[in-house]
Amino acid sequence: MSVSAARPALRRAVRCSNNTVKYSTAKSGLLSSPASLSRSFSSTVSSHSPKTPNSSSIPEYARPDPSRPTHFGFETVTEAEKRERVAGVFTSVAESYDRMNDLMSFGWHRIWKDHFVASLNPGFSPLTSGPDPRAPQHILDIAGGTGDIAFRMLHTAHNINRNPDVRVTISDINPAMLSVGKQRSQSLPATQQAVLNFVEANAEDLTKTRPLHSDPSAATISIPDQSVDLYTVAFGIRNFSNIPAALREAYRVLKPGGVFACLEFSKVDKHPLFNAVYKRWSFGAIPLIGQLVAGDRDSYQYLVESIERFPSQEEFRDMIVDAGFVVGGQGYEDLTGGVAAIHKGMKPRA
Amino acid sequence: MRPATTTLSRRAATAAITATRPSQAQLLSGAAIKTTTTAPKSRYITSLSRPRQMQQIQQTSSIQSRPLRKYHSYEHPPPPGPFSPTEEAILSAAYKHVPEHGFSLESLALGAREAGYLDISTTILPEGAFSLIRYHLVKQREALAARTEALFRVPENQKHVSISEKVELLTWERLQGNAQVIARWQEALAIMAQPSYIPSSLKELAKLADEIYFLAGDVSVDPSWYSKRASLSTTYAAAELFMTNDHSPDFRDTREFLRRRLGEASELGSAASAIREWIGFTATAGVNVLRSKGVRI
Ligand SMILES: C[S@@+](CC[C@H](N)C(=O)[O-])C[C@H]1O[C@@H](n2cnc3c(N)ncnc32)[C@H](O)[C@@H]1O
Numbered sequence: 195m196s197v198s199a200a201r202p203a204l205r206r207a208v209r210c211s212n213n214t215v216k217y218s219t220a221k222s223g224l225l226s227s228p229a230s231l232s233r234s235f236s237s238t239v240s241s242h243s244p245k246t247p248n249s250s251s252i253p254e255y256a257r258p259d260p261s262r263p264t265h266f267g268f269e270t271v272t273e274a275e276k277r278e279r280v281a282g283v284f285t286s287v288a289e290s291y292d293r294m295n296d297l298m299s300f301g302w303h304r305i306w307k308d309h310f311v312a313s314l315n316p317g318f319s320p321l322t323s324g325p326d327p328r329a330p331q332h333i334l335d336i337a338g339g340t341g342d343i344a345f346r347m348l349h350t351a352h353n354i355n356r357n358p359d360v361r362v363t364i365s366d367i368n369p370a371m372l373s374v375g376k377q378r379s380q381s382l383p384a385t386q387q388a389v390l391n392f393v394e395a396n397a398e399d400l401t402k403t404r405p406l407h408s409d410p411s412a413a414t415i416s417i418p419d420q421s422v423d424l425y426t427v428a429f430g431i432r433n434f435s436n437i438p439a440a441l442r443e444a445y446r447v448l449k450p451g452g453v454f455a456c457l458e459f460s461k462v463d464k465h466p467l468f469n470a471v472y473k474r475w476s477f478g479a480i481p482l483i484g485q486l487v488a489g490d491r492d493s494y495q496y497l498v499e500s501i502e503r504f505p506s507q508e509e510f511r512d513m514i515v516d517a518g519f520v521v522g523g524q525g526y527e528d529l530t531g532g533v534a535a536i537h538k539g540m541k542p543r544a
Numbered sequence: 545m546r547p548a549t550t551t552l553s554r555r556a557a558t559a560a561i562t563a564t565r566p567s568q569a570q571l572l573s574g575a576a577i578k579t580t581t582t583a584p585k586s587r588y589i590t591s592l593s594r595p596r597q598m599q600q601i602q603q604t605s606s607i608q609s610r611p612l613r614k615y616h617s618y619e620h621p622p623p624p625g626p627f628s629p630t631e632e633a634i635l636s637a638a639y640k641h642v643p644e645h646g647f648s649l650e651s652l653a654l655g656a657r658e659a660g661y662l663d664i665s666t667t668i669l670p671e672g673a674f675s676l677i678r679y680h681l682v683k684q685r686e687a688l689a690a691r692t693e694a695l696f697r698v699p700e701n702q703k704h705v706s707i708s709e710k711v712e713l714l715t716w717e718r719l720q721g722n723a724q725v726i727a728r729w730q731e732a733l734a735i736m737a738q739p740s741y742i743p744s745s746l747k748e749l750a751k752l753a754d755e756i757y758f759l760a761g762d763v764s765v766d767p768s769w770y771s772k773r774a775s776l777s778t779t780y781a782a783a784e785l786f787m788t789n790d791h792s793p794d795f796r797d798t799r800e801f802l803r804r805r806l807g808e809a810s811e812l813g814s815a816a817s818a819i820r821e822w823i824g825f826t827a828t829a830g831v832n833v834l835r836s837k838g839v840r841i
Contacts (some may be wrong), residue, residue: 289799319663320650451661520630523670
């Protein structure tokens with residue numbers, strides 16, 4: 195992979211975001227450690243926010259609120275602060291995130307991603323007699339960062355299922371991650387590059403997106419209601435400050451019959467011994483390795499804690515159902531004993 | 545493990561457990577164990593080998609901490625169906641495409657479209673094309689109950705129908721349920737023989753055997769409870785496979801085959817060998833289908 199062109203920009207981004215992390219960490223004095231597991235910090239910022247009159251049907255928790263307390267790893271910070279800090283983490287690890295995923299998944303994440311994409315079989319659309327009934331498919335890859343999922347989707351749709359009528363929108367909150375993805379996409383066939391679209395967006399509010407590197411003062415674009423066949427989010431959702439809000443947006447943009455699919459680190463509680471070993475590994479070794487390999491202990495510490503914080507398979511499935519989706523079977527599939535899991539939900543017909 | 549029951553019924557239940565234990569052990573030490581690594585063992589045992597009568601005994605006890613799954617409970621409404629309304633909508637529409645497109649993703653997608661969903665909607669079915677096979681198995685099994693009355697009606701001047709005759713009638717009735725999709729059934733068997741689906745397939749087979757004995761009115765609880773069902777499973781599976789190559793009118797040869805096998809079955813050996821035989825049959829079918837598709841095995 196070649197990211198040399200993006201490197202100077204990234205370096206700058208990494209440097210300034212590292213400052214952000216350190217600054218906010220120092221400011222609030224919240225250096226976290228595994229020992230602070232149960233500590234919870236109250237926010238000094240008022241959590242009251244004026245309600246917009248037309249959004250009163252939306253539950254309070256599902257409305258993005260920059261001042262509401264949320265979690266950053268095991269720390270409690272405001273949603274706005276978390277967003278800033280998450281951006282910092284991923285900027286600082288944009289280039290080494292592959293290595294990070296390798297560490298957390300024992301190298302399995304590539305196989306999980308392959309399986310995730312194969313199980314969604316994008317572009318599959320049997321031909322029937324008469325006029326070609328294949329409807330174009332629009333895939334929205336949220337927190338798509340470096341394009342890992344999107345490129346696999348395109349490969350399956352175009353090369354395996356031979357359906358060129360599939361386009362992918364890669365969306366991420368972090369332009370540095372998107373830049374890496376854009377850079378990588380240059381090596382794809384032109385037909386695939388032509389149907390790729392990179393947009394900056396916060397997954398919790400897809401009404402305000404902007405094309406990558408567009409003028410920050412330019413008007414934002416909304417992803418229309420019922421415009422997406424498949425919404426994917428891989429190793430992204432646990433970073434969101436407000437998961438119910440993100441699920442609500444997923445529901446909004448999906449067509450009836452459209453599918454929400456999520457690949458995320460999960461819980462190995464069903465296997466107590468493995469669980470104990472895995473926790474030891476993740477809490478003990480990974481931040482240290484992060485320190486040694488990337489010189490960035492904080493980011494790796496955050497990674498480990500955010501995984502621990504994320505709801506169990508069943509809890510997350512229930513959140514998906516609460517957002518209005520229907521699930522098949524138990525609603526999720528464990529990978530490698532639950533180190534990761536795939537959740538799927540379908541938006542029912544109106 | 546079990547809640548305290550009245551001494552009497554507990555003793556009866558224990559007797560039933562003891563009675564079935566040898567065959568259970570044989571089963572779990574036999575060929576089946578290797579193929580069930582993905583299925584929780586307890587679920588497997590529940591479905592395969594807990595005699596209905598034992599469940600009824602447990603039902604009569606007044607204290608019960610954990611609800612047990614019951615196949616045929618006279619006192620409780622049936623549990624919610626195995627398919628959600630959405631799954632039912634997609635699968636029932638897809639099922640109509642099986643004769644033409646097989647138990648395949650094509651059929652699923654065509655069904656989804658007809659039910660007003662998208663091609664992508666089918667990906668929420670956790671077992672892919674196997675969902676459609678399971679749909680067939682469940683629906684065909686469930687349809688048997690409604691047909692028993694007509695099946696067992698005896699002409700005025702004849703003696704009553706014996707249990708083994710009823711078993712034969714029901715098994716034949718169930719086999720005829722495959723006639724519609726017979727050209728696709730070897731393919732289906734190949735899918736069922738894939739390691740990840742063997743536990744589900746075996747479970748469905750066990751439920752079918754249990755259903756047939758129940759509908760035939762067999763109420764005996766004795767050490768043969770398990771082996772009877774196991775050997776019926778094997779016989780059924782063999783007949784099912786036989787039928788995929790049967791070109792005689794109205795599958796007459798299959799019926800003959802079934803009669804012969806049911807006659808021999810009473811002398812058949814242990815449960816473990818029965819299950820091993822079933823896997824043998826199904827795997828052979830699978831290998832044959834793959835070979836016919838050009839895979840070199
Ligand atoms: C670990 S990366 C995953 C990248 C890619 N999907 C993969 O599987 O390799 C997590 C991504 O989530 C993004 N992210 C975090 N919070 C977000 C938010 N609120 N909205 C959109 N993206 C977000 C980060 O910028 C980062 O690129």
